[in-house]
Amino acid sequence: MEYKGIIFDLDGVICFTDKYHYMAWKEMADEIGVYFDEKINNRLRGVSRMASLDIILEKSEKEYSADEKEILASKKNQIYKELLLKMTPNDLSDEVKETLDALKADGHKLAIGSSSKNAKLILKQIGLDGYFDAISDGTNITHSKPHPEVFLKAAEYLGLKPEECLVTEDAVAGIDAASTGGFSSAGIGEAALYEKTTYPLQTFSDLLKI
Ligand code: BG6
Ligand code: MG
Numbered sequence: 001m002e003y004k005g006i007i008f009d010l011d012g013v014i015c016f017t018d019k020y021h022y023m024a025w026k027e028m029a030d031e032i033g034v035y036f037d038e039k040i041n042n043r044l045r046g047v048s049r050m051a052s053l054d055i056i057l058e059k060s061e062k063e064y065s066a067d068e069k070e071i072l073a074s075k076k077n078q079i080y081k082e083l084l085l086k087m088t089p090n091d092l093s094d095e096v097k098e099t100l101d102a103l104k105a106d107g108h109k110l111a112i113g114s115s116s117k118n119a120k121l122i123l124k125q126i127g128l129d130g131y132f133d134a135i136s137d138g139t140n141i142t143h144s145k146p147h148p149e150v151f152l153k154a155a156e157y158l159g160l161k162p163e164e165c166l167v168t169e170d171a172v173a174g175i176d177a178a179s180t181g182g183f184s185s186a187g188i189g190e191a192a193l194y195e196k197t198t199y200p201l202q203t204f205s206d207l208l209k210i
Contacts, residue, residue, distance in 0.1 A: 001108070001166070001207075001210040003108065003164060003165055003166040003184070003210075004108065004109060004158075004160055004164045004165070005108065005109040005110070005111060005154075005155065005158045005160040005164055005165040005166070006103060006108050006109070006110055006111070006165065006166050006167075006168060006207070007111045007112070007113040007136075007151055007154045007155065007158075007165050007166070007167045007168070007183070008110065008111070008112055008113065008132075008168045009046065009112075009113060009114055009167075009168060009169045009170060009171065009174050010112055010114035010116060010119050010122060010123075010137075011045075011114065011116060011122075011170075012045060012170035012171065012188075012189065013168055013169065013170050013188065013204075014092070014096055014112075014126075014128070015087075015091055015092060015096070015122065015126055016091070017084070017087075017116075017122055018045065018170070020080055020083040020084065021041075021044065021052075021080060022038065022041045023079075023083065024076045024077075024079040024080035024083065025041065025044070025052070025056060025076055027076075027079050028056075028072060028075055028076045028079065029056055031075075032060070032062075032072070034056060034057065034059050034060045035059045036056055036059070040055065040056065040059070042190060043055050044056075045170060045171035045172070045173060045174070045190070046115055046144070046145035046146070046169070046171035046172075046173035046174040046177070047115065047144055047145065047173055048115050048138065048144035049073050049076075049077065049117070049138075050069065050073055051144060053069055053072060053073050053076070054069075057069075077118075080118070081118065081121070084118060084121055084122055084125055085125070087122065087125035087126055088125065088126070088127075089126055089127035091125070091126050092126040092127060092128065093204075095203070095204055095205050096204050098205070099204055099205045099207055099208060100131070102208055103207065103208070109133045109134075109158045109160065110131075110132050110133055111132055111133055111134040111135065111136065111154040111155075111157060111158050111165075112132050112134070112135045112136065112137060112154070113136050113137075113150045113151045113153075113154040113167065114136075114137045114138065114150065115137070115138050115141070115144040115145055115150060116137055116138045117137065117138035117139050118138075119135060119137035119138065119139075120135065120137065120139075123135070133157075133158055134154055134157035134158050135154075135157075136150050136151070136153040136154035136157060137150070138150075140153055141153065145171065145173040145174050145176070145177040146173040146174075146176035146177045146180065147177060147180075148162075148177045148178070148180045148181025148182075148183075150177065151165075151167055151177055151178055151181050151183055152181050155181075155183075162181050162182035162183045163182055163183070163184075165183055165184075166183065166184050166185065166186055166198075166199075166210070167181075167183045167184070167185045167186070168185070168186045168187075168188070168201075168207065169185055169186070169187055169188075169191045169197075170187070170188050170189040170190065170191050171190070171191055172190060172191060172194050174191065175187055175191050175194050175196050175197050176196065179196045184198040184199070185197050185198045185199070186198065186199040186200075186201050186206075186207060186210065187199070187200055187201060188201045188202075188203070188204060
């Protein structure tokens with residue numbers, strides 16, 4: 001492929017932590033009696049923790065104060081982190097690992113572009129600590145996707161221009177972020193069906209066909 005750098009979203013692209021986000025939010029929502037399902041969960045993909053909570057609370061009759069929201073978000077994060085701590089390198093699929101290795105061997109620079117503040121913990125759990133050339137995540141941004149900041153920072157850390165990089169995403173918000181930032185994109189899952197996605201992928205290893 002022509003791109004010098006490839007920037008990967010983490011949750012739902014490199015590993016299936018999107019399932020754990022759902023499980024943790026569902027437990028929190030059930031506790032406060034707020035309706036939450038997989039369809040609403042799809043709107044949380046790529047969106048920051050606090051913005052995700054606001055989307056969930058759209059279904060609540062009660063208004064929550066900023067302090068109460070902090071408590072709810074940290075409760076969700078606690079449940080989520082307990083699930084993350086159970087992850088091992090077995091949670092990284094052979095397909096993903098072999099594709100990353102092939103891209104790396106082909107001379108591409110690889111980066112993470114994730115809205116999550118737990119990105120480094122997840123990478124450690126699945127055995128990818130130190131694997132990527134750069135990590136841009138929820139700890140170095142002020143605007144989450146669909147704002148392009150997380151990808152612009154990743155490209156900057158790689159020393160590349162947006163047009164030299166390909167963003168790989170599972171979220172519509174992530175494809176919007178890539179497009180606004182001037183990046184081409186590869187989309188899997190829901191993002192493969194989105195009209196703004198440059199390369200729809202059926203499976204992760206299709207990256208090798210670009
Ligand atoms: C993104 C997920 O990667 O990270 C979102 O797609 C999540 O669902 C966001 O809300 C923030 O994650 P965290 O780990 O900082 O709560
Ligand atoms: Mg994602």
